[in-house]
Amino acid sequence: MKKVFTFSAAAIIAVLGSAAQAAELPAGLTWQSNMEEPLFASPDAKFGGTLRTHITSFPQTLRSVGPDSNAGLRHYFMDGVPKLAARHPNTGKWIPQLAKEWAFGEDHQTVFFKLDPKARWSDGEKVTADDYLFMLKYYRSKDIISPWYNDFFTNKIEDVVKFDDYTIAVKSVDKKTDDELMVQINLPSNGLQPRPEHFFKPKKDENNDGIDDDFVRRYNFKSEPTTGPYYMDKVKKGKSVTFKHVGEQWWGYSNRYYQNRYNVKKVRYTVIRDNDIARKHFEKGSLDTFGLVLPNLWHEKSNTKPYQKGYIHKFWGYNQRVQGAGGIWMNTAQPLLDDRNIRAGVTYATDFDGMINNVLRGDYARKPHGMGFGHGGYDRSDNLPPAFDPELAAEFFVKAGFGKVGPDGIRLNANGERLSFAITYGYQPHTPRIAYLKEQAKQAGLEITLNLVDGSSAFKYVLEKKHELAFINMGGGEIPAYWEYLHSVNAKPQTNNHNNYRSAEMDELIDSYNKEFDLQKKQAISHQIQKIVADEFLIVPGYMVPYTREGYWRWMKYPTPAMTKQTAGMFSVVDLATFWIDEDEKKATLAAMKKGKAFEPVTVIDDNFKL
Template identity: 45%
Template structure:
């Protein structure tokens, strides 16, 4: 009997006496790779040493999906897990990662990937097609309690099939332009040999040390205190073109220091090697100690051209008071972002006008600004029923209810910003109640939709703006989703659905602008500030390339991991000779030449 029957795009095989379906390769595929884009790390980089860093709160879980997983620490884990491909941080072109080659089918919906046969998990097991088919099953499972992932792997990614042990296909939910399609389909694998997918999955793997494909593994965990990562001595991808001279340190120790001022004192003692300084008061005021004056510690600023995630005030319209459009419009004109930028932020930032920016034609740049206008704010509040001033100057409605807005935020450094906003809002008859909640716990409060208003910023990751998770009614009034607005708007849903399925880039960009217009019309988001640089302090022995950042470097200049979606981190190294020189000068009270710099290589023209 002939044991193979060919079908279009598929085969049936006899396996253990049974007929099973398997995908096959189209004959007309054109395989691509990229081994010609310029490298971006420094050949002068040296291996070895321990990098000491800090975070302001211990993670609530080591899982990267499911309840409480969407915290800041997740980047340490996900940015150490390689994807099928990545994107070059300067050219934006796709580059190999776990896949060596890729090919797009004629339907502009299906991508075929050739997996690198050398790829291994950190426990020594090979990375195979089965890890991708299992990953697809896992991300669709209700056991992970991850609605965003359930949706993405149902509507955005509709198939992951095995061709052979080192070849897979990934199919998007609809046709897309090339980069959009690659961005949708360049998935992370999940170790099939490690996970057991059942109803206890969330609890069972809450603190599991999952095998990784990247250069580092977690080697020591002190609950509530620190997490230590160590580099794999025989990491399988260490000599690949775009990994050379990267991920140089042997050990990364991340300690928990809840107070940034205390962390800065540890930094000046040499207990931390780097200190991020995006916040203007640190850059302009506090980075002026003797260690800086002696040249022992340096300040580095690099201009970038990154896409900006949204930062600002998210209004929870499930609150009866905020359900009134007039009240929301009043809030828009009662929040004095411009004064906050001019005073607390030293004018270093720019006023944002949209939810996400820097995405070219995908950003609606012509939205009229809603500036701070007391009279206009009071007019809108009056239309919303708050037309009587109380003895404290705060407006009240006919029932005697005060016009107050509780703002939940999780970064203590933002208290000064919000204090300015509070004082200015009071002039418009609005009382802002500031509610600071500890890092990971604060974000959990927001995820559980227990806030009136949430003050936070989102990373700008992705090639194009993302809207479904933030604004679609599928995620309204549900915990553990990013729709912090609880918005469920039929017009917005329709635009987002069309945006997600549109193939033509120009039409998709138009839909993006329409979505931003609708968000503006609903007045559910008060845009905050945005920036186009990264900056930090470091002891002078912490080195970066001559051009210290890439065009798409993340917020953290000295980020030791890889990055998403651009492969841009892991550029730093520690120079033992410079460390010895620094320690000798410090002990002798001597000064060294300054290494401060401002690099404008990637400044926007």
């Protein structure tokens, strides 16, 4: 599938000089498609049925960008829908999605794409090059109130050029290797996705950028068309959200890698705020699956009658996914936390290892660094998480002026101010974990209070920089992203700079990192950035969970082998979605339950990708 020619970088630059020019595709491109990689779905899959699952809080918006969009259902609007290309989940090679083929320019900045002419929006409109041109205007518009996208599509993406209705080129601002270019263009959560220009018709556009001046409010609860297999069908505010499959005629099924995936007709997310109540609904058969990652769920609460009688099965599957930044983030703009000694003290007073062993049954693993794990040469080889050391923590607190200890064991400074910080978190089952940290921190004279904020509201609270300490794990890509977390430009509300961190030295390193072409030099800068994060005690490295554990009714089916290296959740339609519902098995199971018939209990362990 490769045609080999040669052409000059000058020719590319001339072509990409302006999107307004009539562009002519250069001859001599080497087109790639990688259509012969192994399949990972099952030909036995059946189409049909409704997946019944739950969410703990109703989303504050249905937008995929702008305020509050990072929480809630954005994964279903953006992260899980097709990009131009994607990594094969096992081999790691790039495989087609919205693009059928791609080719690299000699300038190390440009990638050419031939779009799949069969691609359609969920409302039936064609996906064309114009949707990518509009995408650039959309993401650069100040009206979407999304600094990350404004920056990325201005300072990372120089241009998108149309050659014909189904051929485009994307030019990066900085030179990168071919693989880095594809990563930047096809980021799982933030990659280049077309936007449906026919859907966005601004009523008021004073700055003439094609986006409604009142975009955030106008589209807060409007569902836009998607290129993925599922579109939003029904919304019952505060109660449920239902997605419906476009149907077996979905354009993606012409791509061999999409065949036998996304097999359910509908997905219904019911809001159940309490997970214990959700678990009871699941065990009664009102939900089809339920996550069992939490140790107490897997080890203790999944031995009830539906499991014993074989109606519900258990699955534990390992993966090799990149682990994103996370742990306890310290808001350096809050009083006291702007002091490195205080942050160091908090770090050494935080007993994550004890939490893992005593609360989490040793099931989880500790992250070596606050910025994540699994980035290959980008990670420092000597990254080690700080061990719990209350005596060392106390020494740092004394340096910060907290030399006295009050009658309750909590340290005081000369003004009588208590050494106390609140940890904000958004998931009630995490309470025992935070409570353990609270008790251990007392050994260093530190008081930790628990600030549980419901679901998506917790992330909003942190985005608005109201927190002191935040217990958050972020997603991550194979190349570490530092600008969004650490650059001074991003130290403001509605950004992922959860530390509110400002440093001219860090800014310079991040800018150099983003522009560096040489891989070894780029990785060396990454090491410097990670060292500063550790030396400044910005994030207490948390834990990582390199697997999925789930309970499911026996009518839920999946391929053999079940897991790929990149499988995050076995029964998620925004992941690889290789599962299906066997309606005949469902009828037989329900009939057996009525008669009191039992089956053999089933626990499946897939450890093919256990590290």
